Amino acid sequence: MIVRHIVWPVFAVFITVLAASCVQAPDAPTGSAGIVRPGGVYVLCEGLWRQDNSELSYLQPEFVDVVRDVVSTVNPGLRLGDTASDVVVRGDTMYVCVSTSHTIESYRRSTGEWLGRMTMPAGREPYRMVLADDSTAYCTNLNDDSITEFDPRTLTIRIERAAVGPAPEGIAVTRNAIFVANSGLGDLRAGEDGAGTVAVLDRSDLATVNSVRGLVNVAALKYDALRNRMWASYRNLPSRKDSLGGIVLIDPDRATIIGHWRYTAPRGMAIDDRTGLLYVLHADGIDEIDVTASTTRRIIGHVSRDGNDVWFALAFDPSRSLLWVGNARTYVLDGEALAISLDGGIVHRLTVGLNPTAFVF
Template sequence: MRSFKLKNLIVLCAALATLSACKKDRIPVTPDKPAAERAGVYILNQGNFGANNSTLSFYNYTTKQLTADFFGAANPDKKIGDTGNDVGIYGSKMYIIVNNSGTIKVVNAKTGVFVKEIALNQCRNVVFYKSNAFVTSYDNKVAVIDTTSLTITKSIAVGRNPEQMVVSNNKLYVANSGGLSFGNPDKTVSVIDLTSLTETKKIDVIADPVSMTADNYGNIYVLSLGNFDDIAPGLTIIDNNTDAVKSKPAVALGYNIPIIALGDFVYYPTADNKIAVYNAKTQKAEKDNFITDGTTFLSAFALAADETTGEIFVTDAKDFNSNGTLTAFDKNGKKEYTLTTGISPGKVILVNK
């Protein structure tokens, strides 16, 4: 899923006044279709850059209640921090990546109770593989965190300002954005061998790659922001066996570009805030819009999928300065329910019972 670029956050916050979001701690809603094995869904809200107002919301599938500030309720003496950029669950722990605070908050995945804080400057995104958490930072490195000791055991040098990652075919692929170099973005994806924990190759892609996903057919999908008026945003598809670029299909991208894969299909938002569908099996565009009931978005910002139900979740950041929404759709693209989130809902993850 694409998180808001740091440079864009700075520009946005200079242009918009920060609003305080009034939230009730528990908000009744009426969704009626969770999977039995799921406990619920978390939404990480980035907040306003520089305002130290990131929140973690939780919708409980059993009680059908939304806790707007789940982390705050579990830890009254703590805040998540400034610009929560990513969140992931591995085992019994949840890792909250807080970009502008330069910290990783580790909490209990079910209760939200604080476990430990790990300092990492300008941390961005997290993935997991065999008892390690891998976290990108704008220091041009990927930090390796042992999920038992919760300590950083190694830092792997990659390209400039790395963003999202994906694990595929026992390799770690890292999108090197170079997004902080105005007019001079990076245009590579680093390949890291997960046995030696070293970079083995850089693959040239469209400029300013930020978002990634992998399908079941050996393909890595990389969405790039391009370079303003010089290079348009675009999609690069990489073969995970040869680590060579297979194609760069034409897609109508905007500047909020999360991407997810579910089964035979890949989903991403278009420039006009539709949710396009790409067929991973045929390697052809499938639909211009997954949404079939007329639901629209102002700023489609994050995507997630439940492989057990086929549900697709879409967040809408609205104006990036007031509360957003999370909408759940069934596998046929029809809305099931909508929840009110915090400011800039940038990541959605499911948690099991």
């Protein structure tokens, strides 16, 4: 069912925000000159659930100095919120999902200045997000089995709720369709109808028109628009200790799987838009998949031992041809951002906030 939402007046949203737990309005921004220097890398740090300690760290361009918490440094009196789970960028604006705070926040990319906030209705927790164009964005609501459509220019909701499947995580868009990864939260909801599927929705009315099945505990989606390739990662179930997860290549026009690579616990994917190469973070390291040549290559090996040095997230930096890894370490200690060359060498290591989960270049 789709619930259409009337655009909230700005003052009503502001009052709601002030009343919300763990969500603040900032004082006037400080002068940001020198705080965020051009050419660096933002690192979104999830923090710990219900600890209200998410942070947006910034690696200065020389990769020596780090601004640990851009949000509070540039915007006095403001914290990012509780459990920041995703960030996307268009132009000079960054949009951040803060799931436990039930908000989507926007910041100026060049300065870190806070621009605005959208509070999700009915306690929905925005988890992953995608921008379809300048005026349309979608987010998955992990706790509500739904997605929401909103206008990123005004941070106003257009369609409050469109039902999908159990525990939607990743989301991606093509010209006419929305793809949503319904994980089922591993073993917790694996037996429910729609768990382990990628739902395909028509963008015109958000009706489900197709699905890709057999992707147990599916997590992430990445769309290569230049080559019309949809990538999905699935983790399999924790209870199936001897079963692998993997990466699949989906033909988005037919919603069919056309390629399959097995990995243990894939945790992240990143596309080099210039070449179409896919990089995969998994339990044994990072691999490169070349569909055109039908080859795979191990970039770097890494295995977490006893819950230490847990590589948590992956991104590709096209301007430097580097892979960036979010190292959660033990999940409760400060995280680390690792820059890795395509020949497998670690070229930078910088301490950031807890549980680094995404990067902005």
